[in-house]
Amino acid sequence: VTDSSACVQWREALPWYTAGTLSAEVRAAVERHLASCPDCVRELAVWRALARSVQVEGRGVEPTLSFAASWEGLSVRLPASVGWSAAPRGAVWSNLAMAVGHLWQVIPAQARLLRRSVWIASAMAIVLAILYAATLPSHVGEQDVLAFALPLIAGTGVAFLYGPEIDPSLELALATPTSARAILFGRFALLFMYDALLALAGTTLLSVLHGDEFWALTLVWLGPTLLLSTISLALSLLLSPVVASGGAALLWLSRIAHFDNGLTLRITPAAFWSTTPQVLVISVVLLVLAVLYVPRQVRLVREE
Amino acid sequence: MPPDERALLARIAVGDQDALKCLYAAYRPRLWSYLWRQLDRDAGWTEEVVQDVFLAVWRSAKSYREEAQVATWLFRIAHNLAANARRARARRIQGQPFEEIDEGEEQSDMTATRSHEEGVLERLALAQALDRLAPRHREALDLAFYQGFSLNEIAAVLGVPVGTVKSRISYARRALQAQLDQMDTAEEQLSDR
Numbered sequence: 117v118t119d120s121s122a123c124v125q126w127r128e129a130l131p132w133y134t135a136g137t138l139s140a141e142v143r144a145a146v147e148r149h150l151a152s153c154p155d156c157v158r159e160l161a162v163w164r165a166l167a168r169s170v171q172v173e174g175r176g177v178e179p180t181l182s183f184a185a186s187w188e189g190l191s192v193r194l195p196a197s198v199g200w201s202a203a204p205r206g207a208v209w210s211n212l213a214m215a216v217g218h219l220w221q222v223i224p225a226q227a228r229l230l231r232r233s234v235w236i237a238s239a240m241a242i243v244l245a246i247l248y249a250a251t252l253p254s255h256v257g258e259q260d261v262l263a264f265a266l267p268l269i270a271g272t273g274v275a276f277l278y279g280p281e282i283d284p285s286l287e288l289a290l291a292t293p294t295s296a297r298a299i300l301f302g303r304f305a306l307l308f309m310y311d312a313l314l315a316l317a318g319t320t321l322l323s324v325l326h327g328d329e330f331w332a333l334t335l336v337w338l339g340p341t342l343l344l345s346t347i348s349l350a351l352s353l354l355l356s357p358v359v360a361s362g363g364a365a366l367l368w369l370s371r372i373a374h375f376d377n378g379l380t381l382r383i384t385p386a387a388f389w390s391t392t393p394q395v396l397v398i399s400v401v402l403l404v405l406a407v408l409y410v411p412r413q414v415r416l417v418r419e420e
Numbered sequence: 421m422p423p424d425e426r427a428l429l430a431r432i433a434v435g436d437q438d439a440l441k442c443l444y445a446a447y448r449p450r451l452w453s454y455l456w457r458q459l460d461r462d463a464g465w466t467e468e469v470v471q472d473v474f475l476a477v478w479r480s481a482k483s484y485r486e487e488a489q490v491a492t493w494l495f496r497i498a499h500n501l502a503a504n505a506r507r508a509r510a511r512r513i514q515g516q517p518f519e520e521i522d523e524g525e526e527q528s529d530m531t532a533t534r535s536h537e538e539g540v541l542e543r544l545a546l547a548q549a550l551d552r553l554a555p556r557h558r559e560a561l562d563l564a565f566y567q568g569f570s571l572n573e574i575a576a577v578l579g580v581p582v583g584t585v586k587s588r589i590s591y592a593r594r595a596l597q598a599q600l601d602q603m604d605t606a607e608e609q610l611s612d613r
């Protein structure tokens with residue numbers, strides 16, 4: 117007498133035995149079991165009937181279009197798939213409009229692909245930083261908190277935008293007609309805008325509460341945030357997200373001279389870490405280089 | 421032949437259209453059959469999405485990391501594009517979700533074994549029952565028994581854990597059994613009258 121509960125593991129293997137996709141070793145084990153279990157032999161017959169039915173149905177399905185006609189249709193579409201460079205020469209504005217339109221579609225689509233924790237952690241950290249700054253007296257420390265926290269938060273988030281280590285769907289995302297450059301730029305733009313909008317809302321709140329000038333308060337963090345974000349992005353592409361977040365944090369923390377009273381952070385003044393045209397230009401150059409470089413990054417394209 | 425297919429992909433990655441044509445000729449029939457069932461048996465729609473798969477291949481051959489067989493990679497792209505296409509059409513037509521049937525609704529008896537191996541009528545009944553399966557269960561059966569993918573390969577194509585593939589296959593089997601039992605009951609009731 118065969119105990120059917122003992123057959124559970126064999127029953128699981130029967131569809132794959134039927135399909136012929138088991139390893140030789142497992143296949144032999146299944147056959148040994150079948151030799152002594154009439155219940156499983158009956159079950160196998162059901163799977164075989166099912167498999168045969170699927171195969172008969174499958175064989176009846178053939179393309180309606182001839183191969184030649186289908187290939188012609190595909191080959192006509194090929195140039196369009198390699199990007200905007202296929203547009204006629206000289207059509208600079210047309211190319212630009214297509215690029216902007218394309219990014220307009222790519223950016224919202226990337227929102228769903230980014231880790232939820234990136235959104236939540238960034239928002240929580242920014243809110244905490246703003247709340248902490250709000251508790252400090254006007255003109256005493258609040259600027260330092262913004263200048264310290266906001267770039268660090270944005271830079272850390274940006275480090276985790278892209279890469280097979282943090283994005284299991286990357287290979288799939290790359291297997292779509294959307295270019296790696298558009299994906300990277302879309303994600304960066306999305307997260308940076310998200311962080312910047314939250315930071316702007318917080319800055320507005322602080323300027324109302326403390327009577328500070330909104331624009332002056334914004335300039336304290338805007339340039340450093342953009343610069344640290346682009347440095348972090350470049351590091352994450354070149355090395356890895358973890359190195360990028362750590363590297364950006366170290367670079368940023370190295371600027372702290374000392375803690376005052378254990379609460380207020382004093383940041384050494386440095387022209388490099390302020391909102392100046394030079395800083396903005398360096399940031400944009402870093403971003404452009406990162407976006408141009410991404411399809412050539414071996415780590416992202418071919419991992420073995 | 422996997423090594424040849426990888427060589428084809430390497431040529432496609434540098435813009436060789438002849439290599440793409442070879443791969444297209446090799447895989448179009450299989451992908452067409454797979455997608456036709458995923459796309460409501462709409463030949464025009466299927467043709468379009470099959471071409472989309474190869475556009476994606478043309479665009480992203482460089483990103484193929486040789487972790488999977490070429491066939492698995494292609495079907496993974498096809499599965500993804502078919503899901504997107506169905507989702508887009510569902511949104512456009514009526515705003516309905518495209519995966520309407522929840523796994524685990526069916527609780528028919530797994531041990532209710534009965535051989536349906538013999539007889540044309542029974543085979544026809546099985547074909548009818550197959551047609552009524554939810555797309556994702558039908559898809560799993562198709563990938564296993566017609567496309568010849570292993571359990572792990574199907575998991576890679578569908579982007580789900582191995583356990584989910586097992587449960588889909590097993591669910592499909594139970595659902596078919598339940599449908600066949602229903603048909604038998606209906607026939608018996610008719611013959612009793």
